[in-house]
Structures are given as structure tokens and as C-alpha cells.
Amino acid sequence: MITCRIYGTPVETGAVVDGLDDIVFETVSEESQPESRRFCYSLLDNDIVYGLGETMGGINKRKKSYVSYNTDDPHHRQSMPSMYGTHNFFVIDGEKSLGVFVDTPARVTFDVDINHSGVVSVLVESPNVKLYTITGEGAYDITKQFLNIIGQSFLPPLWAFGYGQSRWGYKNSKDIDKVVESYRNAKIPLDYVCLDIDYMDRYIDFTVNKKRFPNVKEYVSQKKNEGIHLVPIIDAGVKVEPGNETYDIGVQNGYFATNEEGKPFSAAVWPGMTHFPDFFQQAAREWFGNEYHKLTELGFEGFWNDMNEPSIFYSEYSTKQSKLDQVLNFLIPSRAEKQEGSKNNAYDDYHRFYHMVDGKRMNHHDVHNLFGGLMIRATGEGLSKLLPKRYLLFARSSYIGAHRYGGIWTGDNHSSFEMLRQNLWHMPALNMCGFLYSGADTGGFGGNCTRELMLRWLAFSAFTPLMRNHSALGTKKQECYRFERPEDFKKIIALRYRLLPYIYSEFMKAALHKDMYMKPLGFVYPSDETARRCDNQLIVGEGIMIAPIVEEGATSRQVYLPEEMIMVRFDGENFSEKKYSAGNIEVKIPLNEVVFFIRKDHAICVSKHLVQSTKDMDLWDVKKIGYDTTYDQYVDL
Numbered sequence: 336m337i338t339c340r341i342y343g344t345p346v347e348t349g350a351v352v353d354g355l356d357d358i359v360f361e362t363v364s365e366e367s368q369p370e371s372r373r374f375c376y377s378l379l380d381n382d383i384v385y386g387l388g389e390t391m392g393g394i395n396k397r398k399k400s401y402v403s404y405n406t407d408d409p410h411h412r413q414s415m416p417s418m419y420g421t422h423n424f425f426v427i428d429g430e431k432s433l434g435v436f437v438d439t440p441a442r443v444t445f446d447v448d449i450n451h452s453g454v455v456s457v458l459v460e461s462p463n464v465k466l467y468t469i470t471g472e473g474a475y476d477i478t479k480q481f482l483n484i485i486g487q488s489f490l491p492p493l494w495a496f497g498y499g500q501s502r503w504g505y506k507n508s509k510d511i512d513k514v515v516e517s518y519r520n521a522k523i524p525l526d527y528v529c530l531d532i533d534y535m536d537r538y539i540d541f542t543v544n545k546k547r548f549p550n551v552k553e554y555v556s557q558k559k560n561e562g563i564h565l566v567p568i569i570d571a572g573v574k575v576e577p578g579n580e581t582y583d584i585g586v587q588n589g590y591f592a593t594n595e596e597g598k599p600f601s602a603a604v605w606p607g608m609t610h611f612p613d614f615f616q617q618a619a620r621e622w623f624g625n626e627y628h629k630l631t632e633l634g635f636e637g638f639w640n641d642m643n644e645p646s647i648f649y650s651e652y653s654t655k656q657s658k659l660d661q662v663l664n665f666l667i668p669s670r671a672e673k674q675e676g677s678k679n680n681a682y683d684d685y686h687r688f689y690h691m692v693d694g695k696r697m698n699h700h701d702v703h704n705l706f707g708g709l710m711i712r713a714t715g716e717g718l719s720k721l722l723p724k725r726y727l728l729f730a731r732s733s734y735i736g737a738h739r740y741g742g743i744w745t746g747d748n749h750s751s752f753e754m755l756r757q758n759l760w761h762m763p764a765l766n767m768c769g770f771l772y773s774g775a776d777t778g779g780f781g782g783n784c785t786r787e788l789m790l791r792w793l794a795f796s797a798f799t800p801l802m803r804n805h806s807a808l809g810t811k812k813q814e815c816y817r818f819e820r821p822e823d824f825k826k827i828i829a830l831r832y833r834l835l836p837y838i839y840s841e842f843m844k845a846a847l848h849k850d851m852y853m854k855p856l857g858f859v860y861p862s863d864e865t866a867r868r869c870d871n872q873l874i875v876g877e878g879i880m881i882a883p884i885v886e887e888g889a890t891s892r893q894v895y896l897p898e899e900m901i902m903v904r905f906d907g908e909n910f911s912e913k914k915y916s917a918g919n920i921e922v923k924i925p926l927n928e929v930v931f932f933i934r935k936d937h938a939i940c941v942s943k944h945l946v947q948s949t950k951d952m953d954l955w956d957v958k959k960i961g962y963d964t965t966y967d968q969y970v971d972l
């Protein structure tokens with residue numbers, strides 16, 4: 336049962352779109368409106384709090400506080416209150432269960448049993464909010480009810496489930512050729528390569544640098560024939576560049592967010608001074624979405640959206656101070672940490688520009704958390720018109736609702752086992768909020784990745800829908816073929832490709848049935864206390880449980896089996912199967928192997944042959960492993 340209480344006059348976020356007839360709407364009438372609102376929910380000792388999407392911390396969100404205020408902060412750490420996205424949905428699960436969705440683009444603080452013991456305290460910094468509460472038969476049922484009202488998740492094409500290579504620093508077609516050639520020589524499958532900002536002409540959106548990519552159209556098609564899609568980045572800020580068509584049309588039509596004086600607001604990002612499209616206006620969304628034709632006409636079919644919090648280095652109002660702040664924070668991370676509470680450098684600037692929201696001029700700060708998600712929407716709606724088939728899109732900043740148009744990645748993490756664990760914790764929480772197509776920068780974006788970390792991370796990413804190796808300029812290069820014994824990397828990525836019939840169909844099934852693709856164990860075994868407390872194993876699709884090694888130096892780990900299961904070991908060629916009864920087992924996992932578990936009475940389909948890209952994959956040329964059953968994983972698309 337779903338109830339929505341409407342306080343004040345909330346902005347329409349577009350998060351809830353379906354099943355409206357089944358929701359009980361109540362308008363809360365009051366004589367005067369407070370500046371902020373607090374909602375409290377009491378917790379029993381045994382309750383678990385699930386959800387909150389892209390927030391730091393474990394599967395159980397208790398004993399921490401979180402701030403929804405989309406922030407570009409590359410110093411990922413457990414104590415950071417805000418990340419890039421806002422996903423205000425959580426479920427309290429225990430003797431009784433309750434789901435809560437706080438639908439507002441304003442800043443929200445969730446104090447989950449930390450400053451207020453035994454309580455989830457939600458502080459909304461606005462009088463205007465829609466508060467959805469959902470009751471049902473436990474966390475899984477409540478989450479499915481929620482997924483049902485926020486609409487179907489984005490469906491990417493098959494190639495988007497292949498392995499992708501990316502790095503900030505690939506400058507030209509020669510660099511890309513090298514990467515592709517090296518993967519092919521090492522016989523490590525690869526489906527796409529991302530183009531970071533250097534492919535553009537001076538970081539100007541919808542341009543391609545002709546010196547670096549001469550004959551780009553032929554190049555894109557040549558790569559596609561080789562089974563490689565090129566996936567260019569598009570940033571939120573449009574460079575201030577009179578004469579550039581995108582810029583000129585944006586200015587002429589009032590499609591950019593405005594400053595105090597009503598002129599386009601200028602803020603510096605990678606290209607220098609930029610204007611931000613006012614994604615709150617439908618006409619601006621249509622214009623920006625259609626600008627992608629400049630790239631789809633060249634043959635591109637997949638994109639990533641970045642800097643869409645929006646990230647601001649400094650602005651027309653804050654040049655000196657913010658620049659200095661940025662540099663100091665970069666040099667002294669502890670200084671950045673002290674500025675926690677997500678009053679980051681851009682915080683003041685977020686009060687200095689405006690959008691047209693449903694015909695009303697609104698300060699950016701009041702609708703901040705929606706900006707990134709609306710860029711995804713503009714892009715997704717544009718691409719669905721421009722391309723006759725499914726596109727790939729993943730973005731950094733998001734709000735619930737944007738999951739219908741694209742996926743997300745979890746931003747600038749770094750090369751550490753802590754971030755690998757965080758990746759595992761993020762996945763089910765993001766799935767709960769509709770973002771099924773998601774993943775992290777495998778191997779870590781910042782810092783230097785070791786061979787051990789990359790192998791362990793790949794063994795986890797082999798199960799995440801988005802499996803992309805991405806790293807920052809200046810870090811140690813981390814393409815798989817650069818490490819010692821690339822054949823070990825091949826084995827792990829080979830598993831991903833052999834499992835693709837399962838991964839792809841389970842993903843599609845989850846999306847079409849408004850379900851989750853990756854779940855905490857507690858969702859599937861709610862009355863098993865050990866399963867509920869387990870935070871280093873996940874259920875993938877209906878039939879698989881994974882228990883990856885996420886600790887540095889470990890060569891084996893304890894795995895909890897809530898029921899009898901078949902353990903599958905993949906050595907690069909063959910799958911070996913062994914049945915275990917419920918309980919704890921100790922499992923050795925060499926660096927170059929992947930182990931996973933098939934749930935009782937489930938069978939899964941795996942490809943019989945390894946291909947170098949999905950272009951050559953026959954999704955029906957499969958064999959069944961696991962239990963002898965008539966269970967059929969396929970759905971008609």
C-alpha cells in the first residue's frame with residue numbers, strides 16, 4: 336500500500352509516473368509553512384535500513400548520516416556525506432517494514448541512527464515535499480512496489496554489457512587503435528572504448544577534434560566492424576564561444592540557466608567559461624537532446640554524461656576564492672575533509688543562478704538535486720528520437736526518474752579494496768532506486784591500481800551490468816594487457832562473456848518486471864538472520880549468488896550458503912560444479928579464477944564459446960549448468 340503526503344507546493348520531479356491510481360494522495364493543509372521539515376521513524380534493534388542509492392557505507396545504512404546534495408568530490412571516503420546522485424528511497428526492515436521516498440530536489444539530511452539513536456531522522460531543507468510511504472511484506476516486496484511506480488529502467492543494447500575500456504588521456508585515434516589492438520592481441524574480449532574530453536575540440540560539446548580524429552565517420556564505422564563501439568563523453572557546461580552553433584542557439588532562445596541579472600550564468604569547467612543548459616525547460620531539453628545528432632550522424636550510438644551535478648570549478652562571481660580553495664583542497668585532502676557537510680566550493684555558486692521551472696523562476700539551490708537527472712532525460716529523449724535502436728548512456732549525477740533514460744557510474748573512486756567493497760555495497764542500493772544499469776570505475780579512477788586489485792575487481796565487475804575499466808590522467812595505466820600474465824585477466828573477462836546470456840536476460844527480466852538485478856541476501860532469505868547481516872555477498876538475477884574476495888591479500892574466504900547450492904568454478908575454459916549444503920564453507924579463490932554459486936533448483940545458460948566482442952555472439956548457442964530443471968531464464972523482448 337502506497338500513501339503520498341503532499342506538503343506545501345512541491346516541484347514535479349518526474350520520479351513517480353506509474354500506478355498513480357493505486358497511490359493514496361493526501362494534501363497536508365496548514366496555515367503557515369515552516370522553512371524545513373523533519374520526519375522521524377523509530378527503529379527496533381533488529382531493523383536493517385536498506386537503500387539510499389549512491390551513498391557511502393554498507394548495505395545496512397544504520398549508524399551514519401547522509402546528505403542528498405549532488406556533489407563532485409573526488410576524495411571518496413567513508414565519512415563523505417554526499418556523492419553525485421540523489422536517491423532518497425530507503426526501507427526499514429524488521430518485524431515490520433516500511434519504505435519511504437522523500438521526493439524533493441531540495442537538500443535532505445538522513446540521520447540514520449547516529450545523532451538520534453534508534454531513529455531515522457529526515458530533514459528536508461524546504462517546506463515543499465512529497466513524502467511517499469510504502470507498506471508491504473518485507474523489504475523486497477516494498478522495493479518492488481516502489482520500482483513499479485517509478486517506471487521501467489533504461490534498456491541498453493547487448494554490446495553495453497560487454498567489457499569496456501576507458502582512460503582520461505586517450506588523445507587521438509592512434510591511442511584508441513593501440514588499445515584495441517593490444518586487447519585483440521591478448522585475446523581479451525572488448526566491446527567498447529570510451530572517449531574522454533580530449534576527443535573534443537577544446538572541450539566543446541558536440542564537436543570532434545579533426546586533427547586527432549581525421550575522418551571520424553569512417554573511423555567510427557571501421558571500429559564498429561571490428562566489434563568496437565566508441566562512446567564519447569558529453570559534459571553539462573556548453574563553452575562560451577560565439578559562433579559555435581550549440582552556444583548561439585542556446586543564447587538566442589534563452590535555453591541557458593541565468594544569473595541574478597537574467598543573463599546566462601557563467602561558470603568554469605573543463606572548457607573554461609561555460610553556460611549550463613536549463614534542463615528544467617522542456618524546450619531546452621529538446622534542443623540539447625537533438626544536438627546529439629551531430630554525433631549520431633557520425634555513427635556514435637553510446638555516450639556518457641559528466642560534470643552534471645553541475646560541477647563548477649569557479650564562476651563569474653567566485654573566481655579567486657574558489658580557484659584557490661580547489662587547489663588547496665587538491666593538495667591537502669585533509670583540508671577538503673574538514674569542509675564536509677557538503678558545503679563544497681560550488682555551494683555558494685549554487686545560490687547564484689536560476690532556472691525556469693514550470694514557468695516560474697527558481698533559484699538553482701532549491702532544485703539542485705534534479706539538474707543532473709534532467710540532463711540524462713534530455714539526452715535519453717534526444718537519442719531515442721535520433722537512433723532507430725537502443726543506445727548506451729550512463730551518467731555521473733542523477734535523481735530517481737532518470738533511471739528510465741540511462742544508467743550511472745559512481746564517479747571518481749580510487750584504486751583501493753575499500754572502494755571495491757563500496758562498489759559491492761552500492762549495487763543493490765542503486766538497484767532499489769531503479770538504476771539497474773550501473774557500475775564503478777573498475778580498478779579505480781584515482782591512484783595506482785595493483786595487479787591483485789584489478790583481478791579481484793574484475794571478478795566482481797564481471798557481474799555488474801556496466802563493466803568499465805576507467806582511470807585518471809597521471810595515474811598508472813591500467814589496461815588489462817599491461818599487467819603481468821594478461822592471460823589471467825583474459826580468464827576473468829572470458830567468464831563475463833560466457834555468462835552474458837544469463838546476465839543479459841536476467842537484466843532484461845529485472846527491468847521488464849520492475850525488479851532488481853542485484854539484491855542483498857536479506858531480500859531473498861528474509862527470515863535467515865545470517866543472510867540478513869551478510870554484507871559481502873549478493874544475489875545476481877534469480878539464480879546466482881556471488882561471494883567475491885574484496886579483502887587485500889586474501890586467497891580464500893568464508894562463504895555463507897543460506898540454502899543448498901552448486902558452487903561453480905571457472906578456470907578460463909571449463910565450468911566445474913560441486914554441490915554444498917547450507918551453512919558456512921571456506922572457499923579458496925586464486926587470483927585468476929572466478930567462483931560463483933547457483934541457487935537450489937536453478938539452472939543458468941552459459942555461452943559454449945568465447946567471442947572477442949558481442950557482435951560475434953550467438954545468445955542462443957548455450958549450454959545449461961546448475962540444477963537439472965526445466966527453469967527457463969529467457970523472456971521475450
Ligand code: GLC
Pocket residue numbers: 502503531532568641642731746747805806807
Ligand atoms: C571527471 C569524470 C571522469 C573523467 C574526467 C575528465 O572527473 O568523473 O570520469 O575522466 O572528469 O573528463
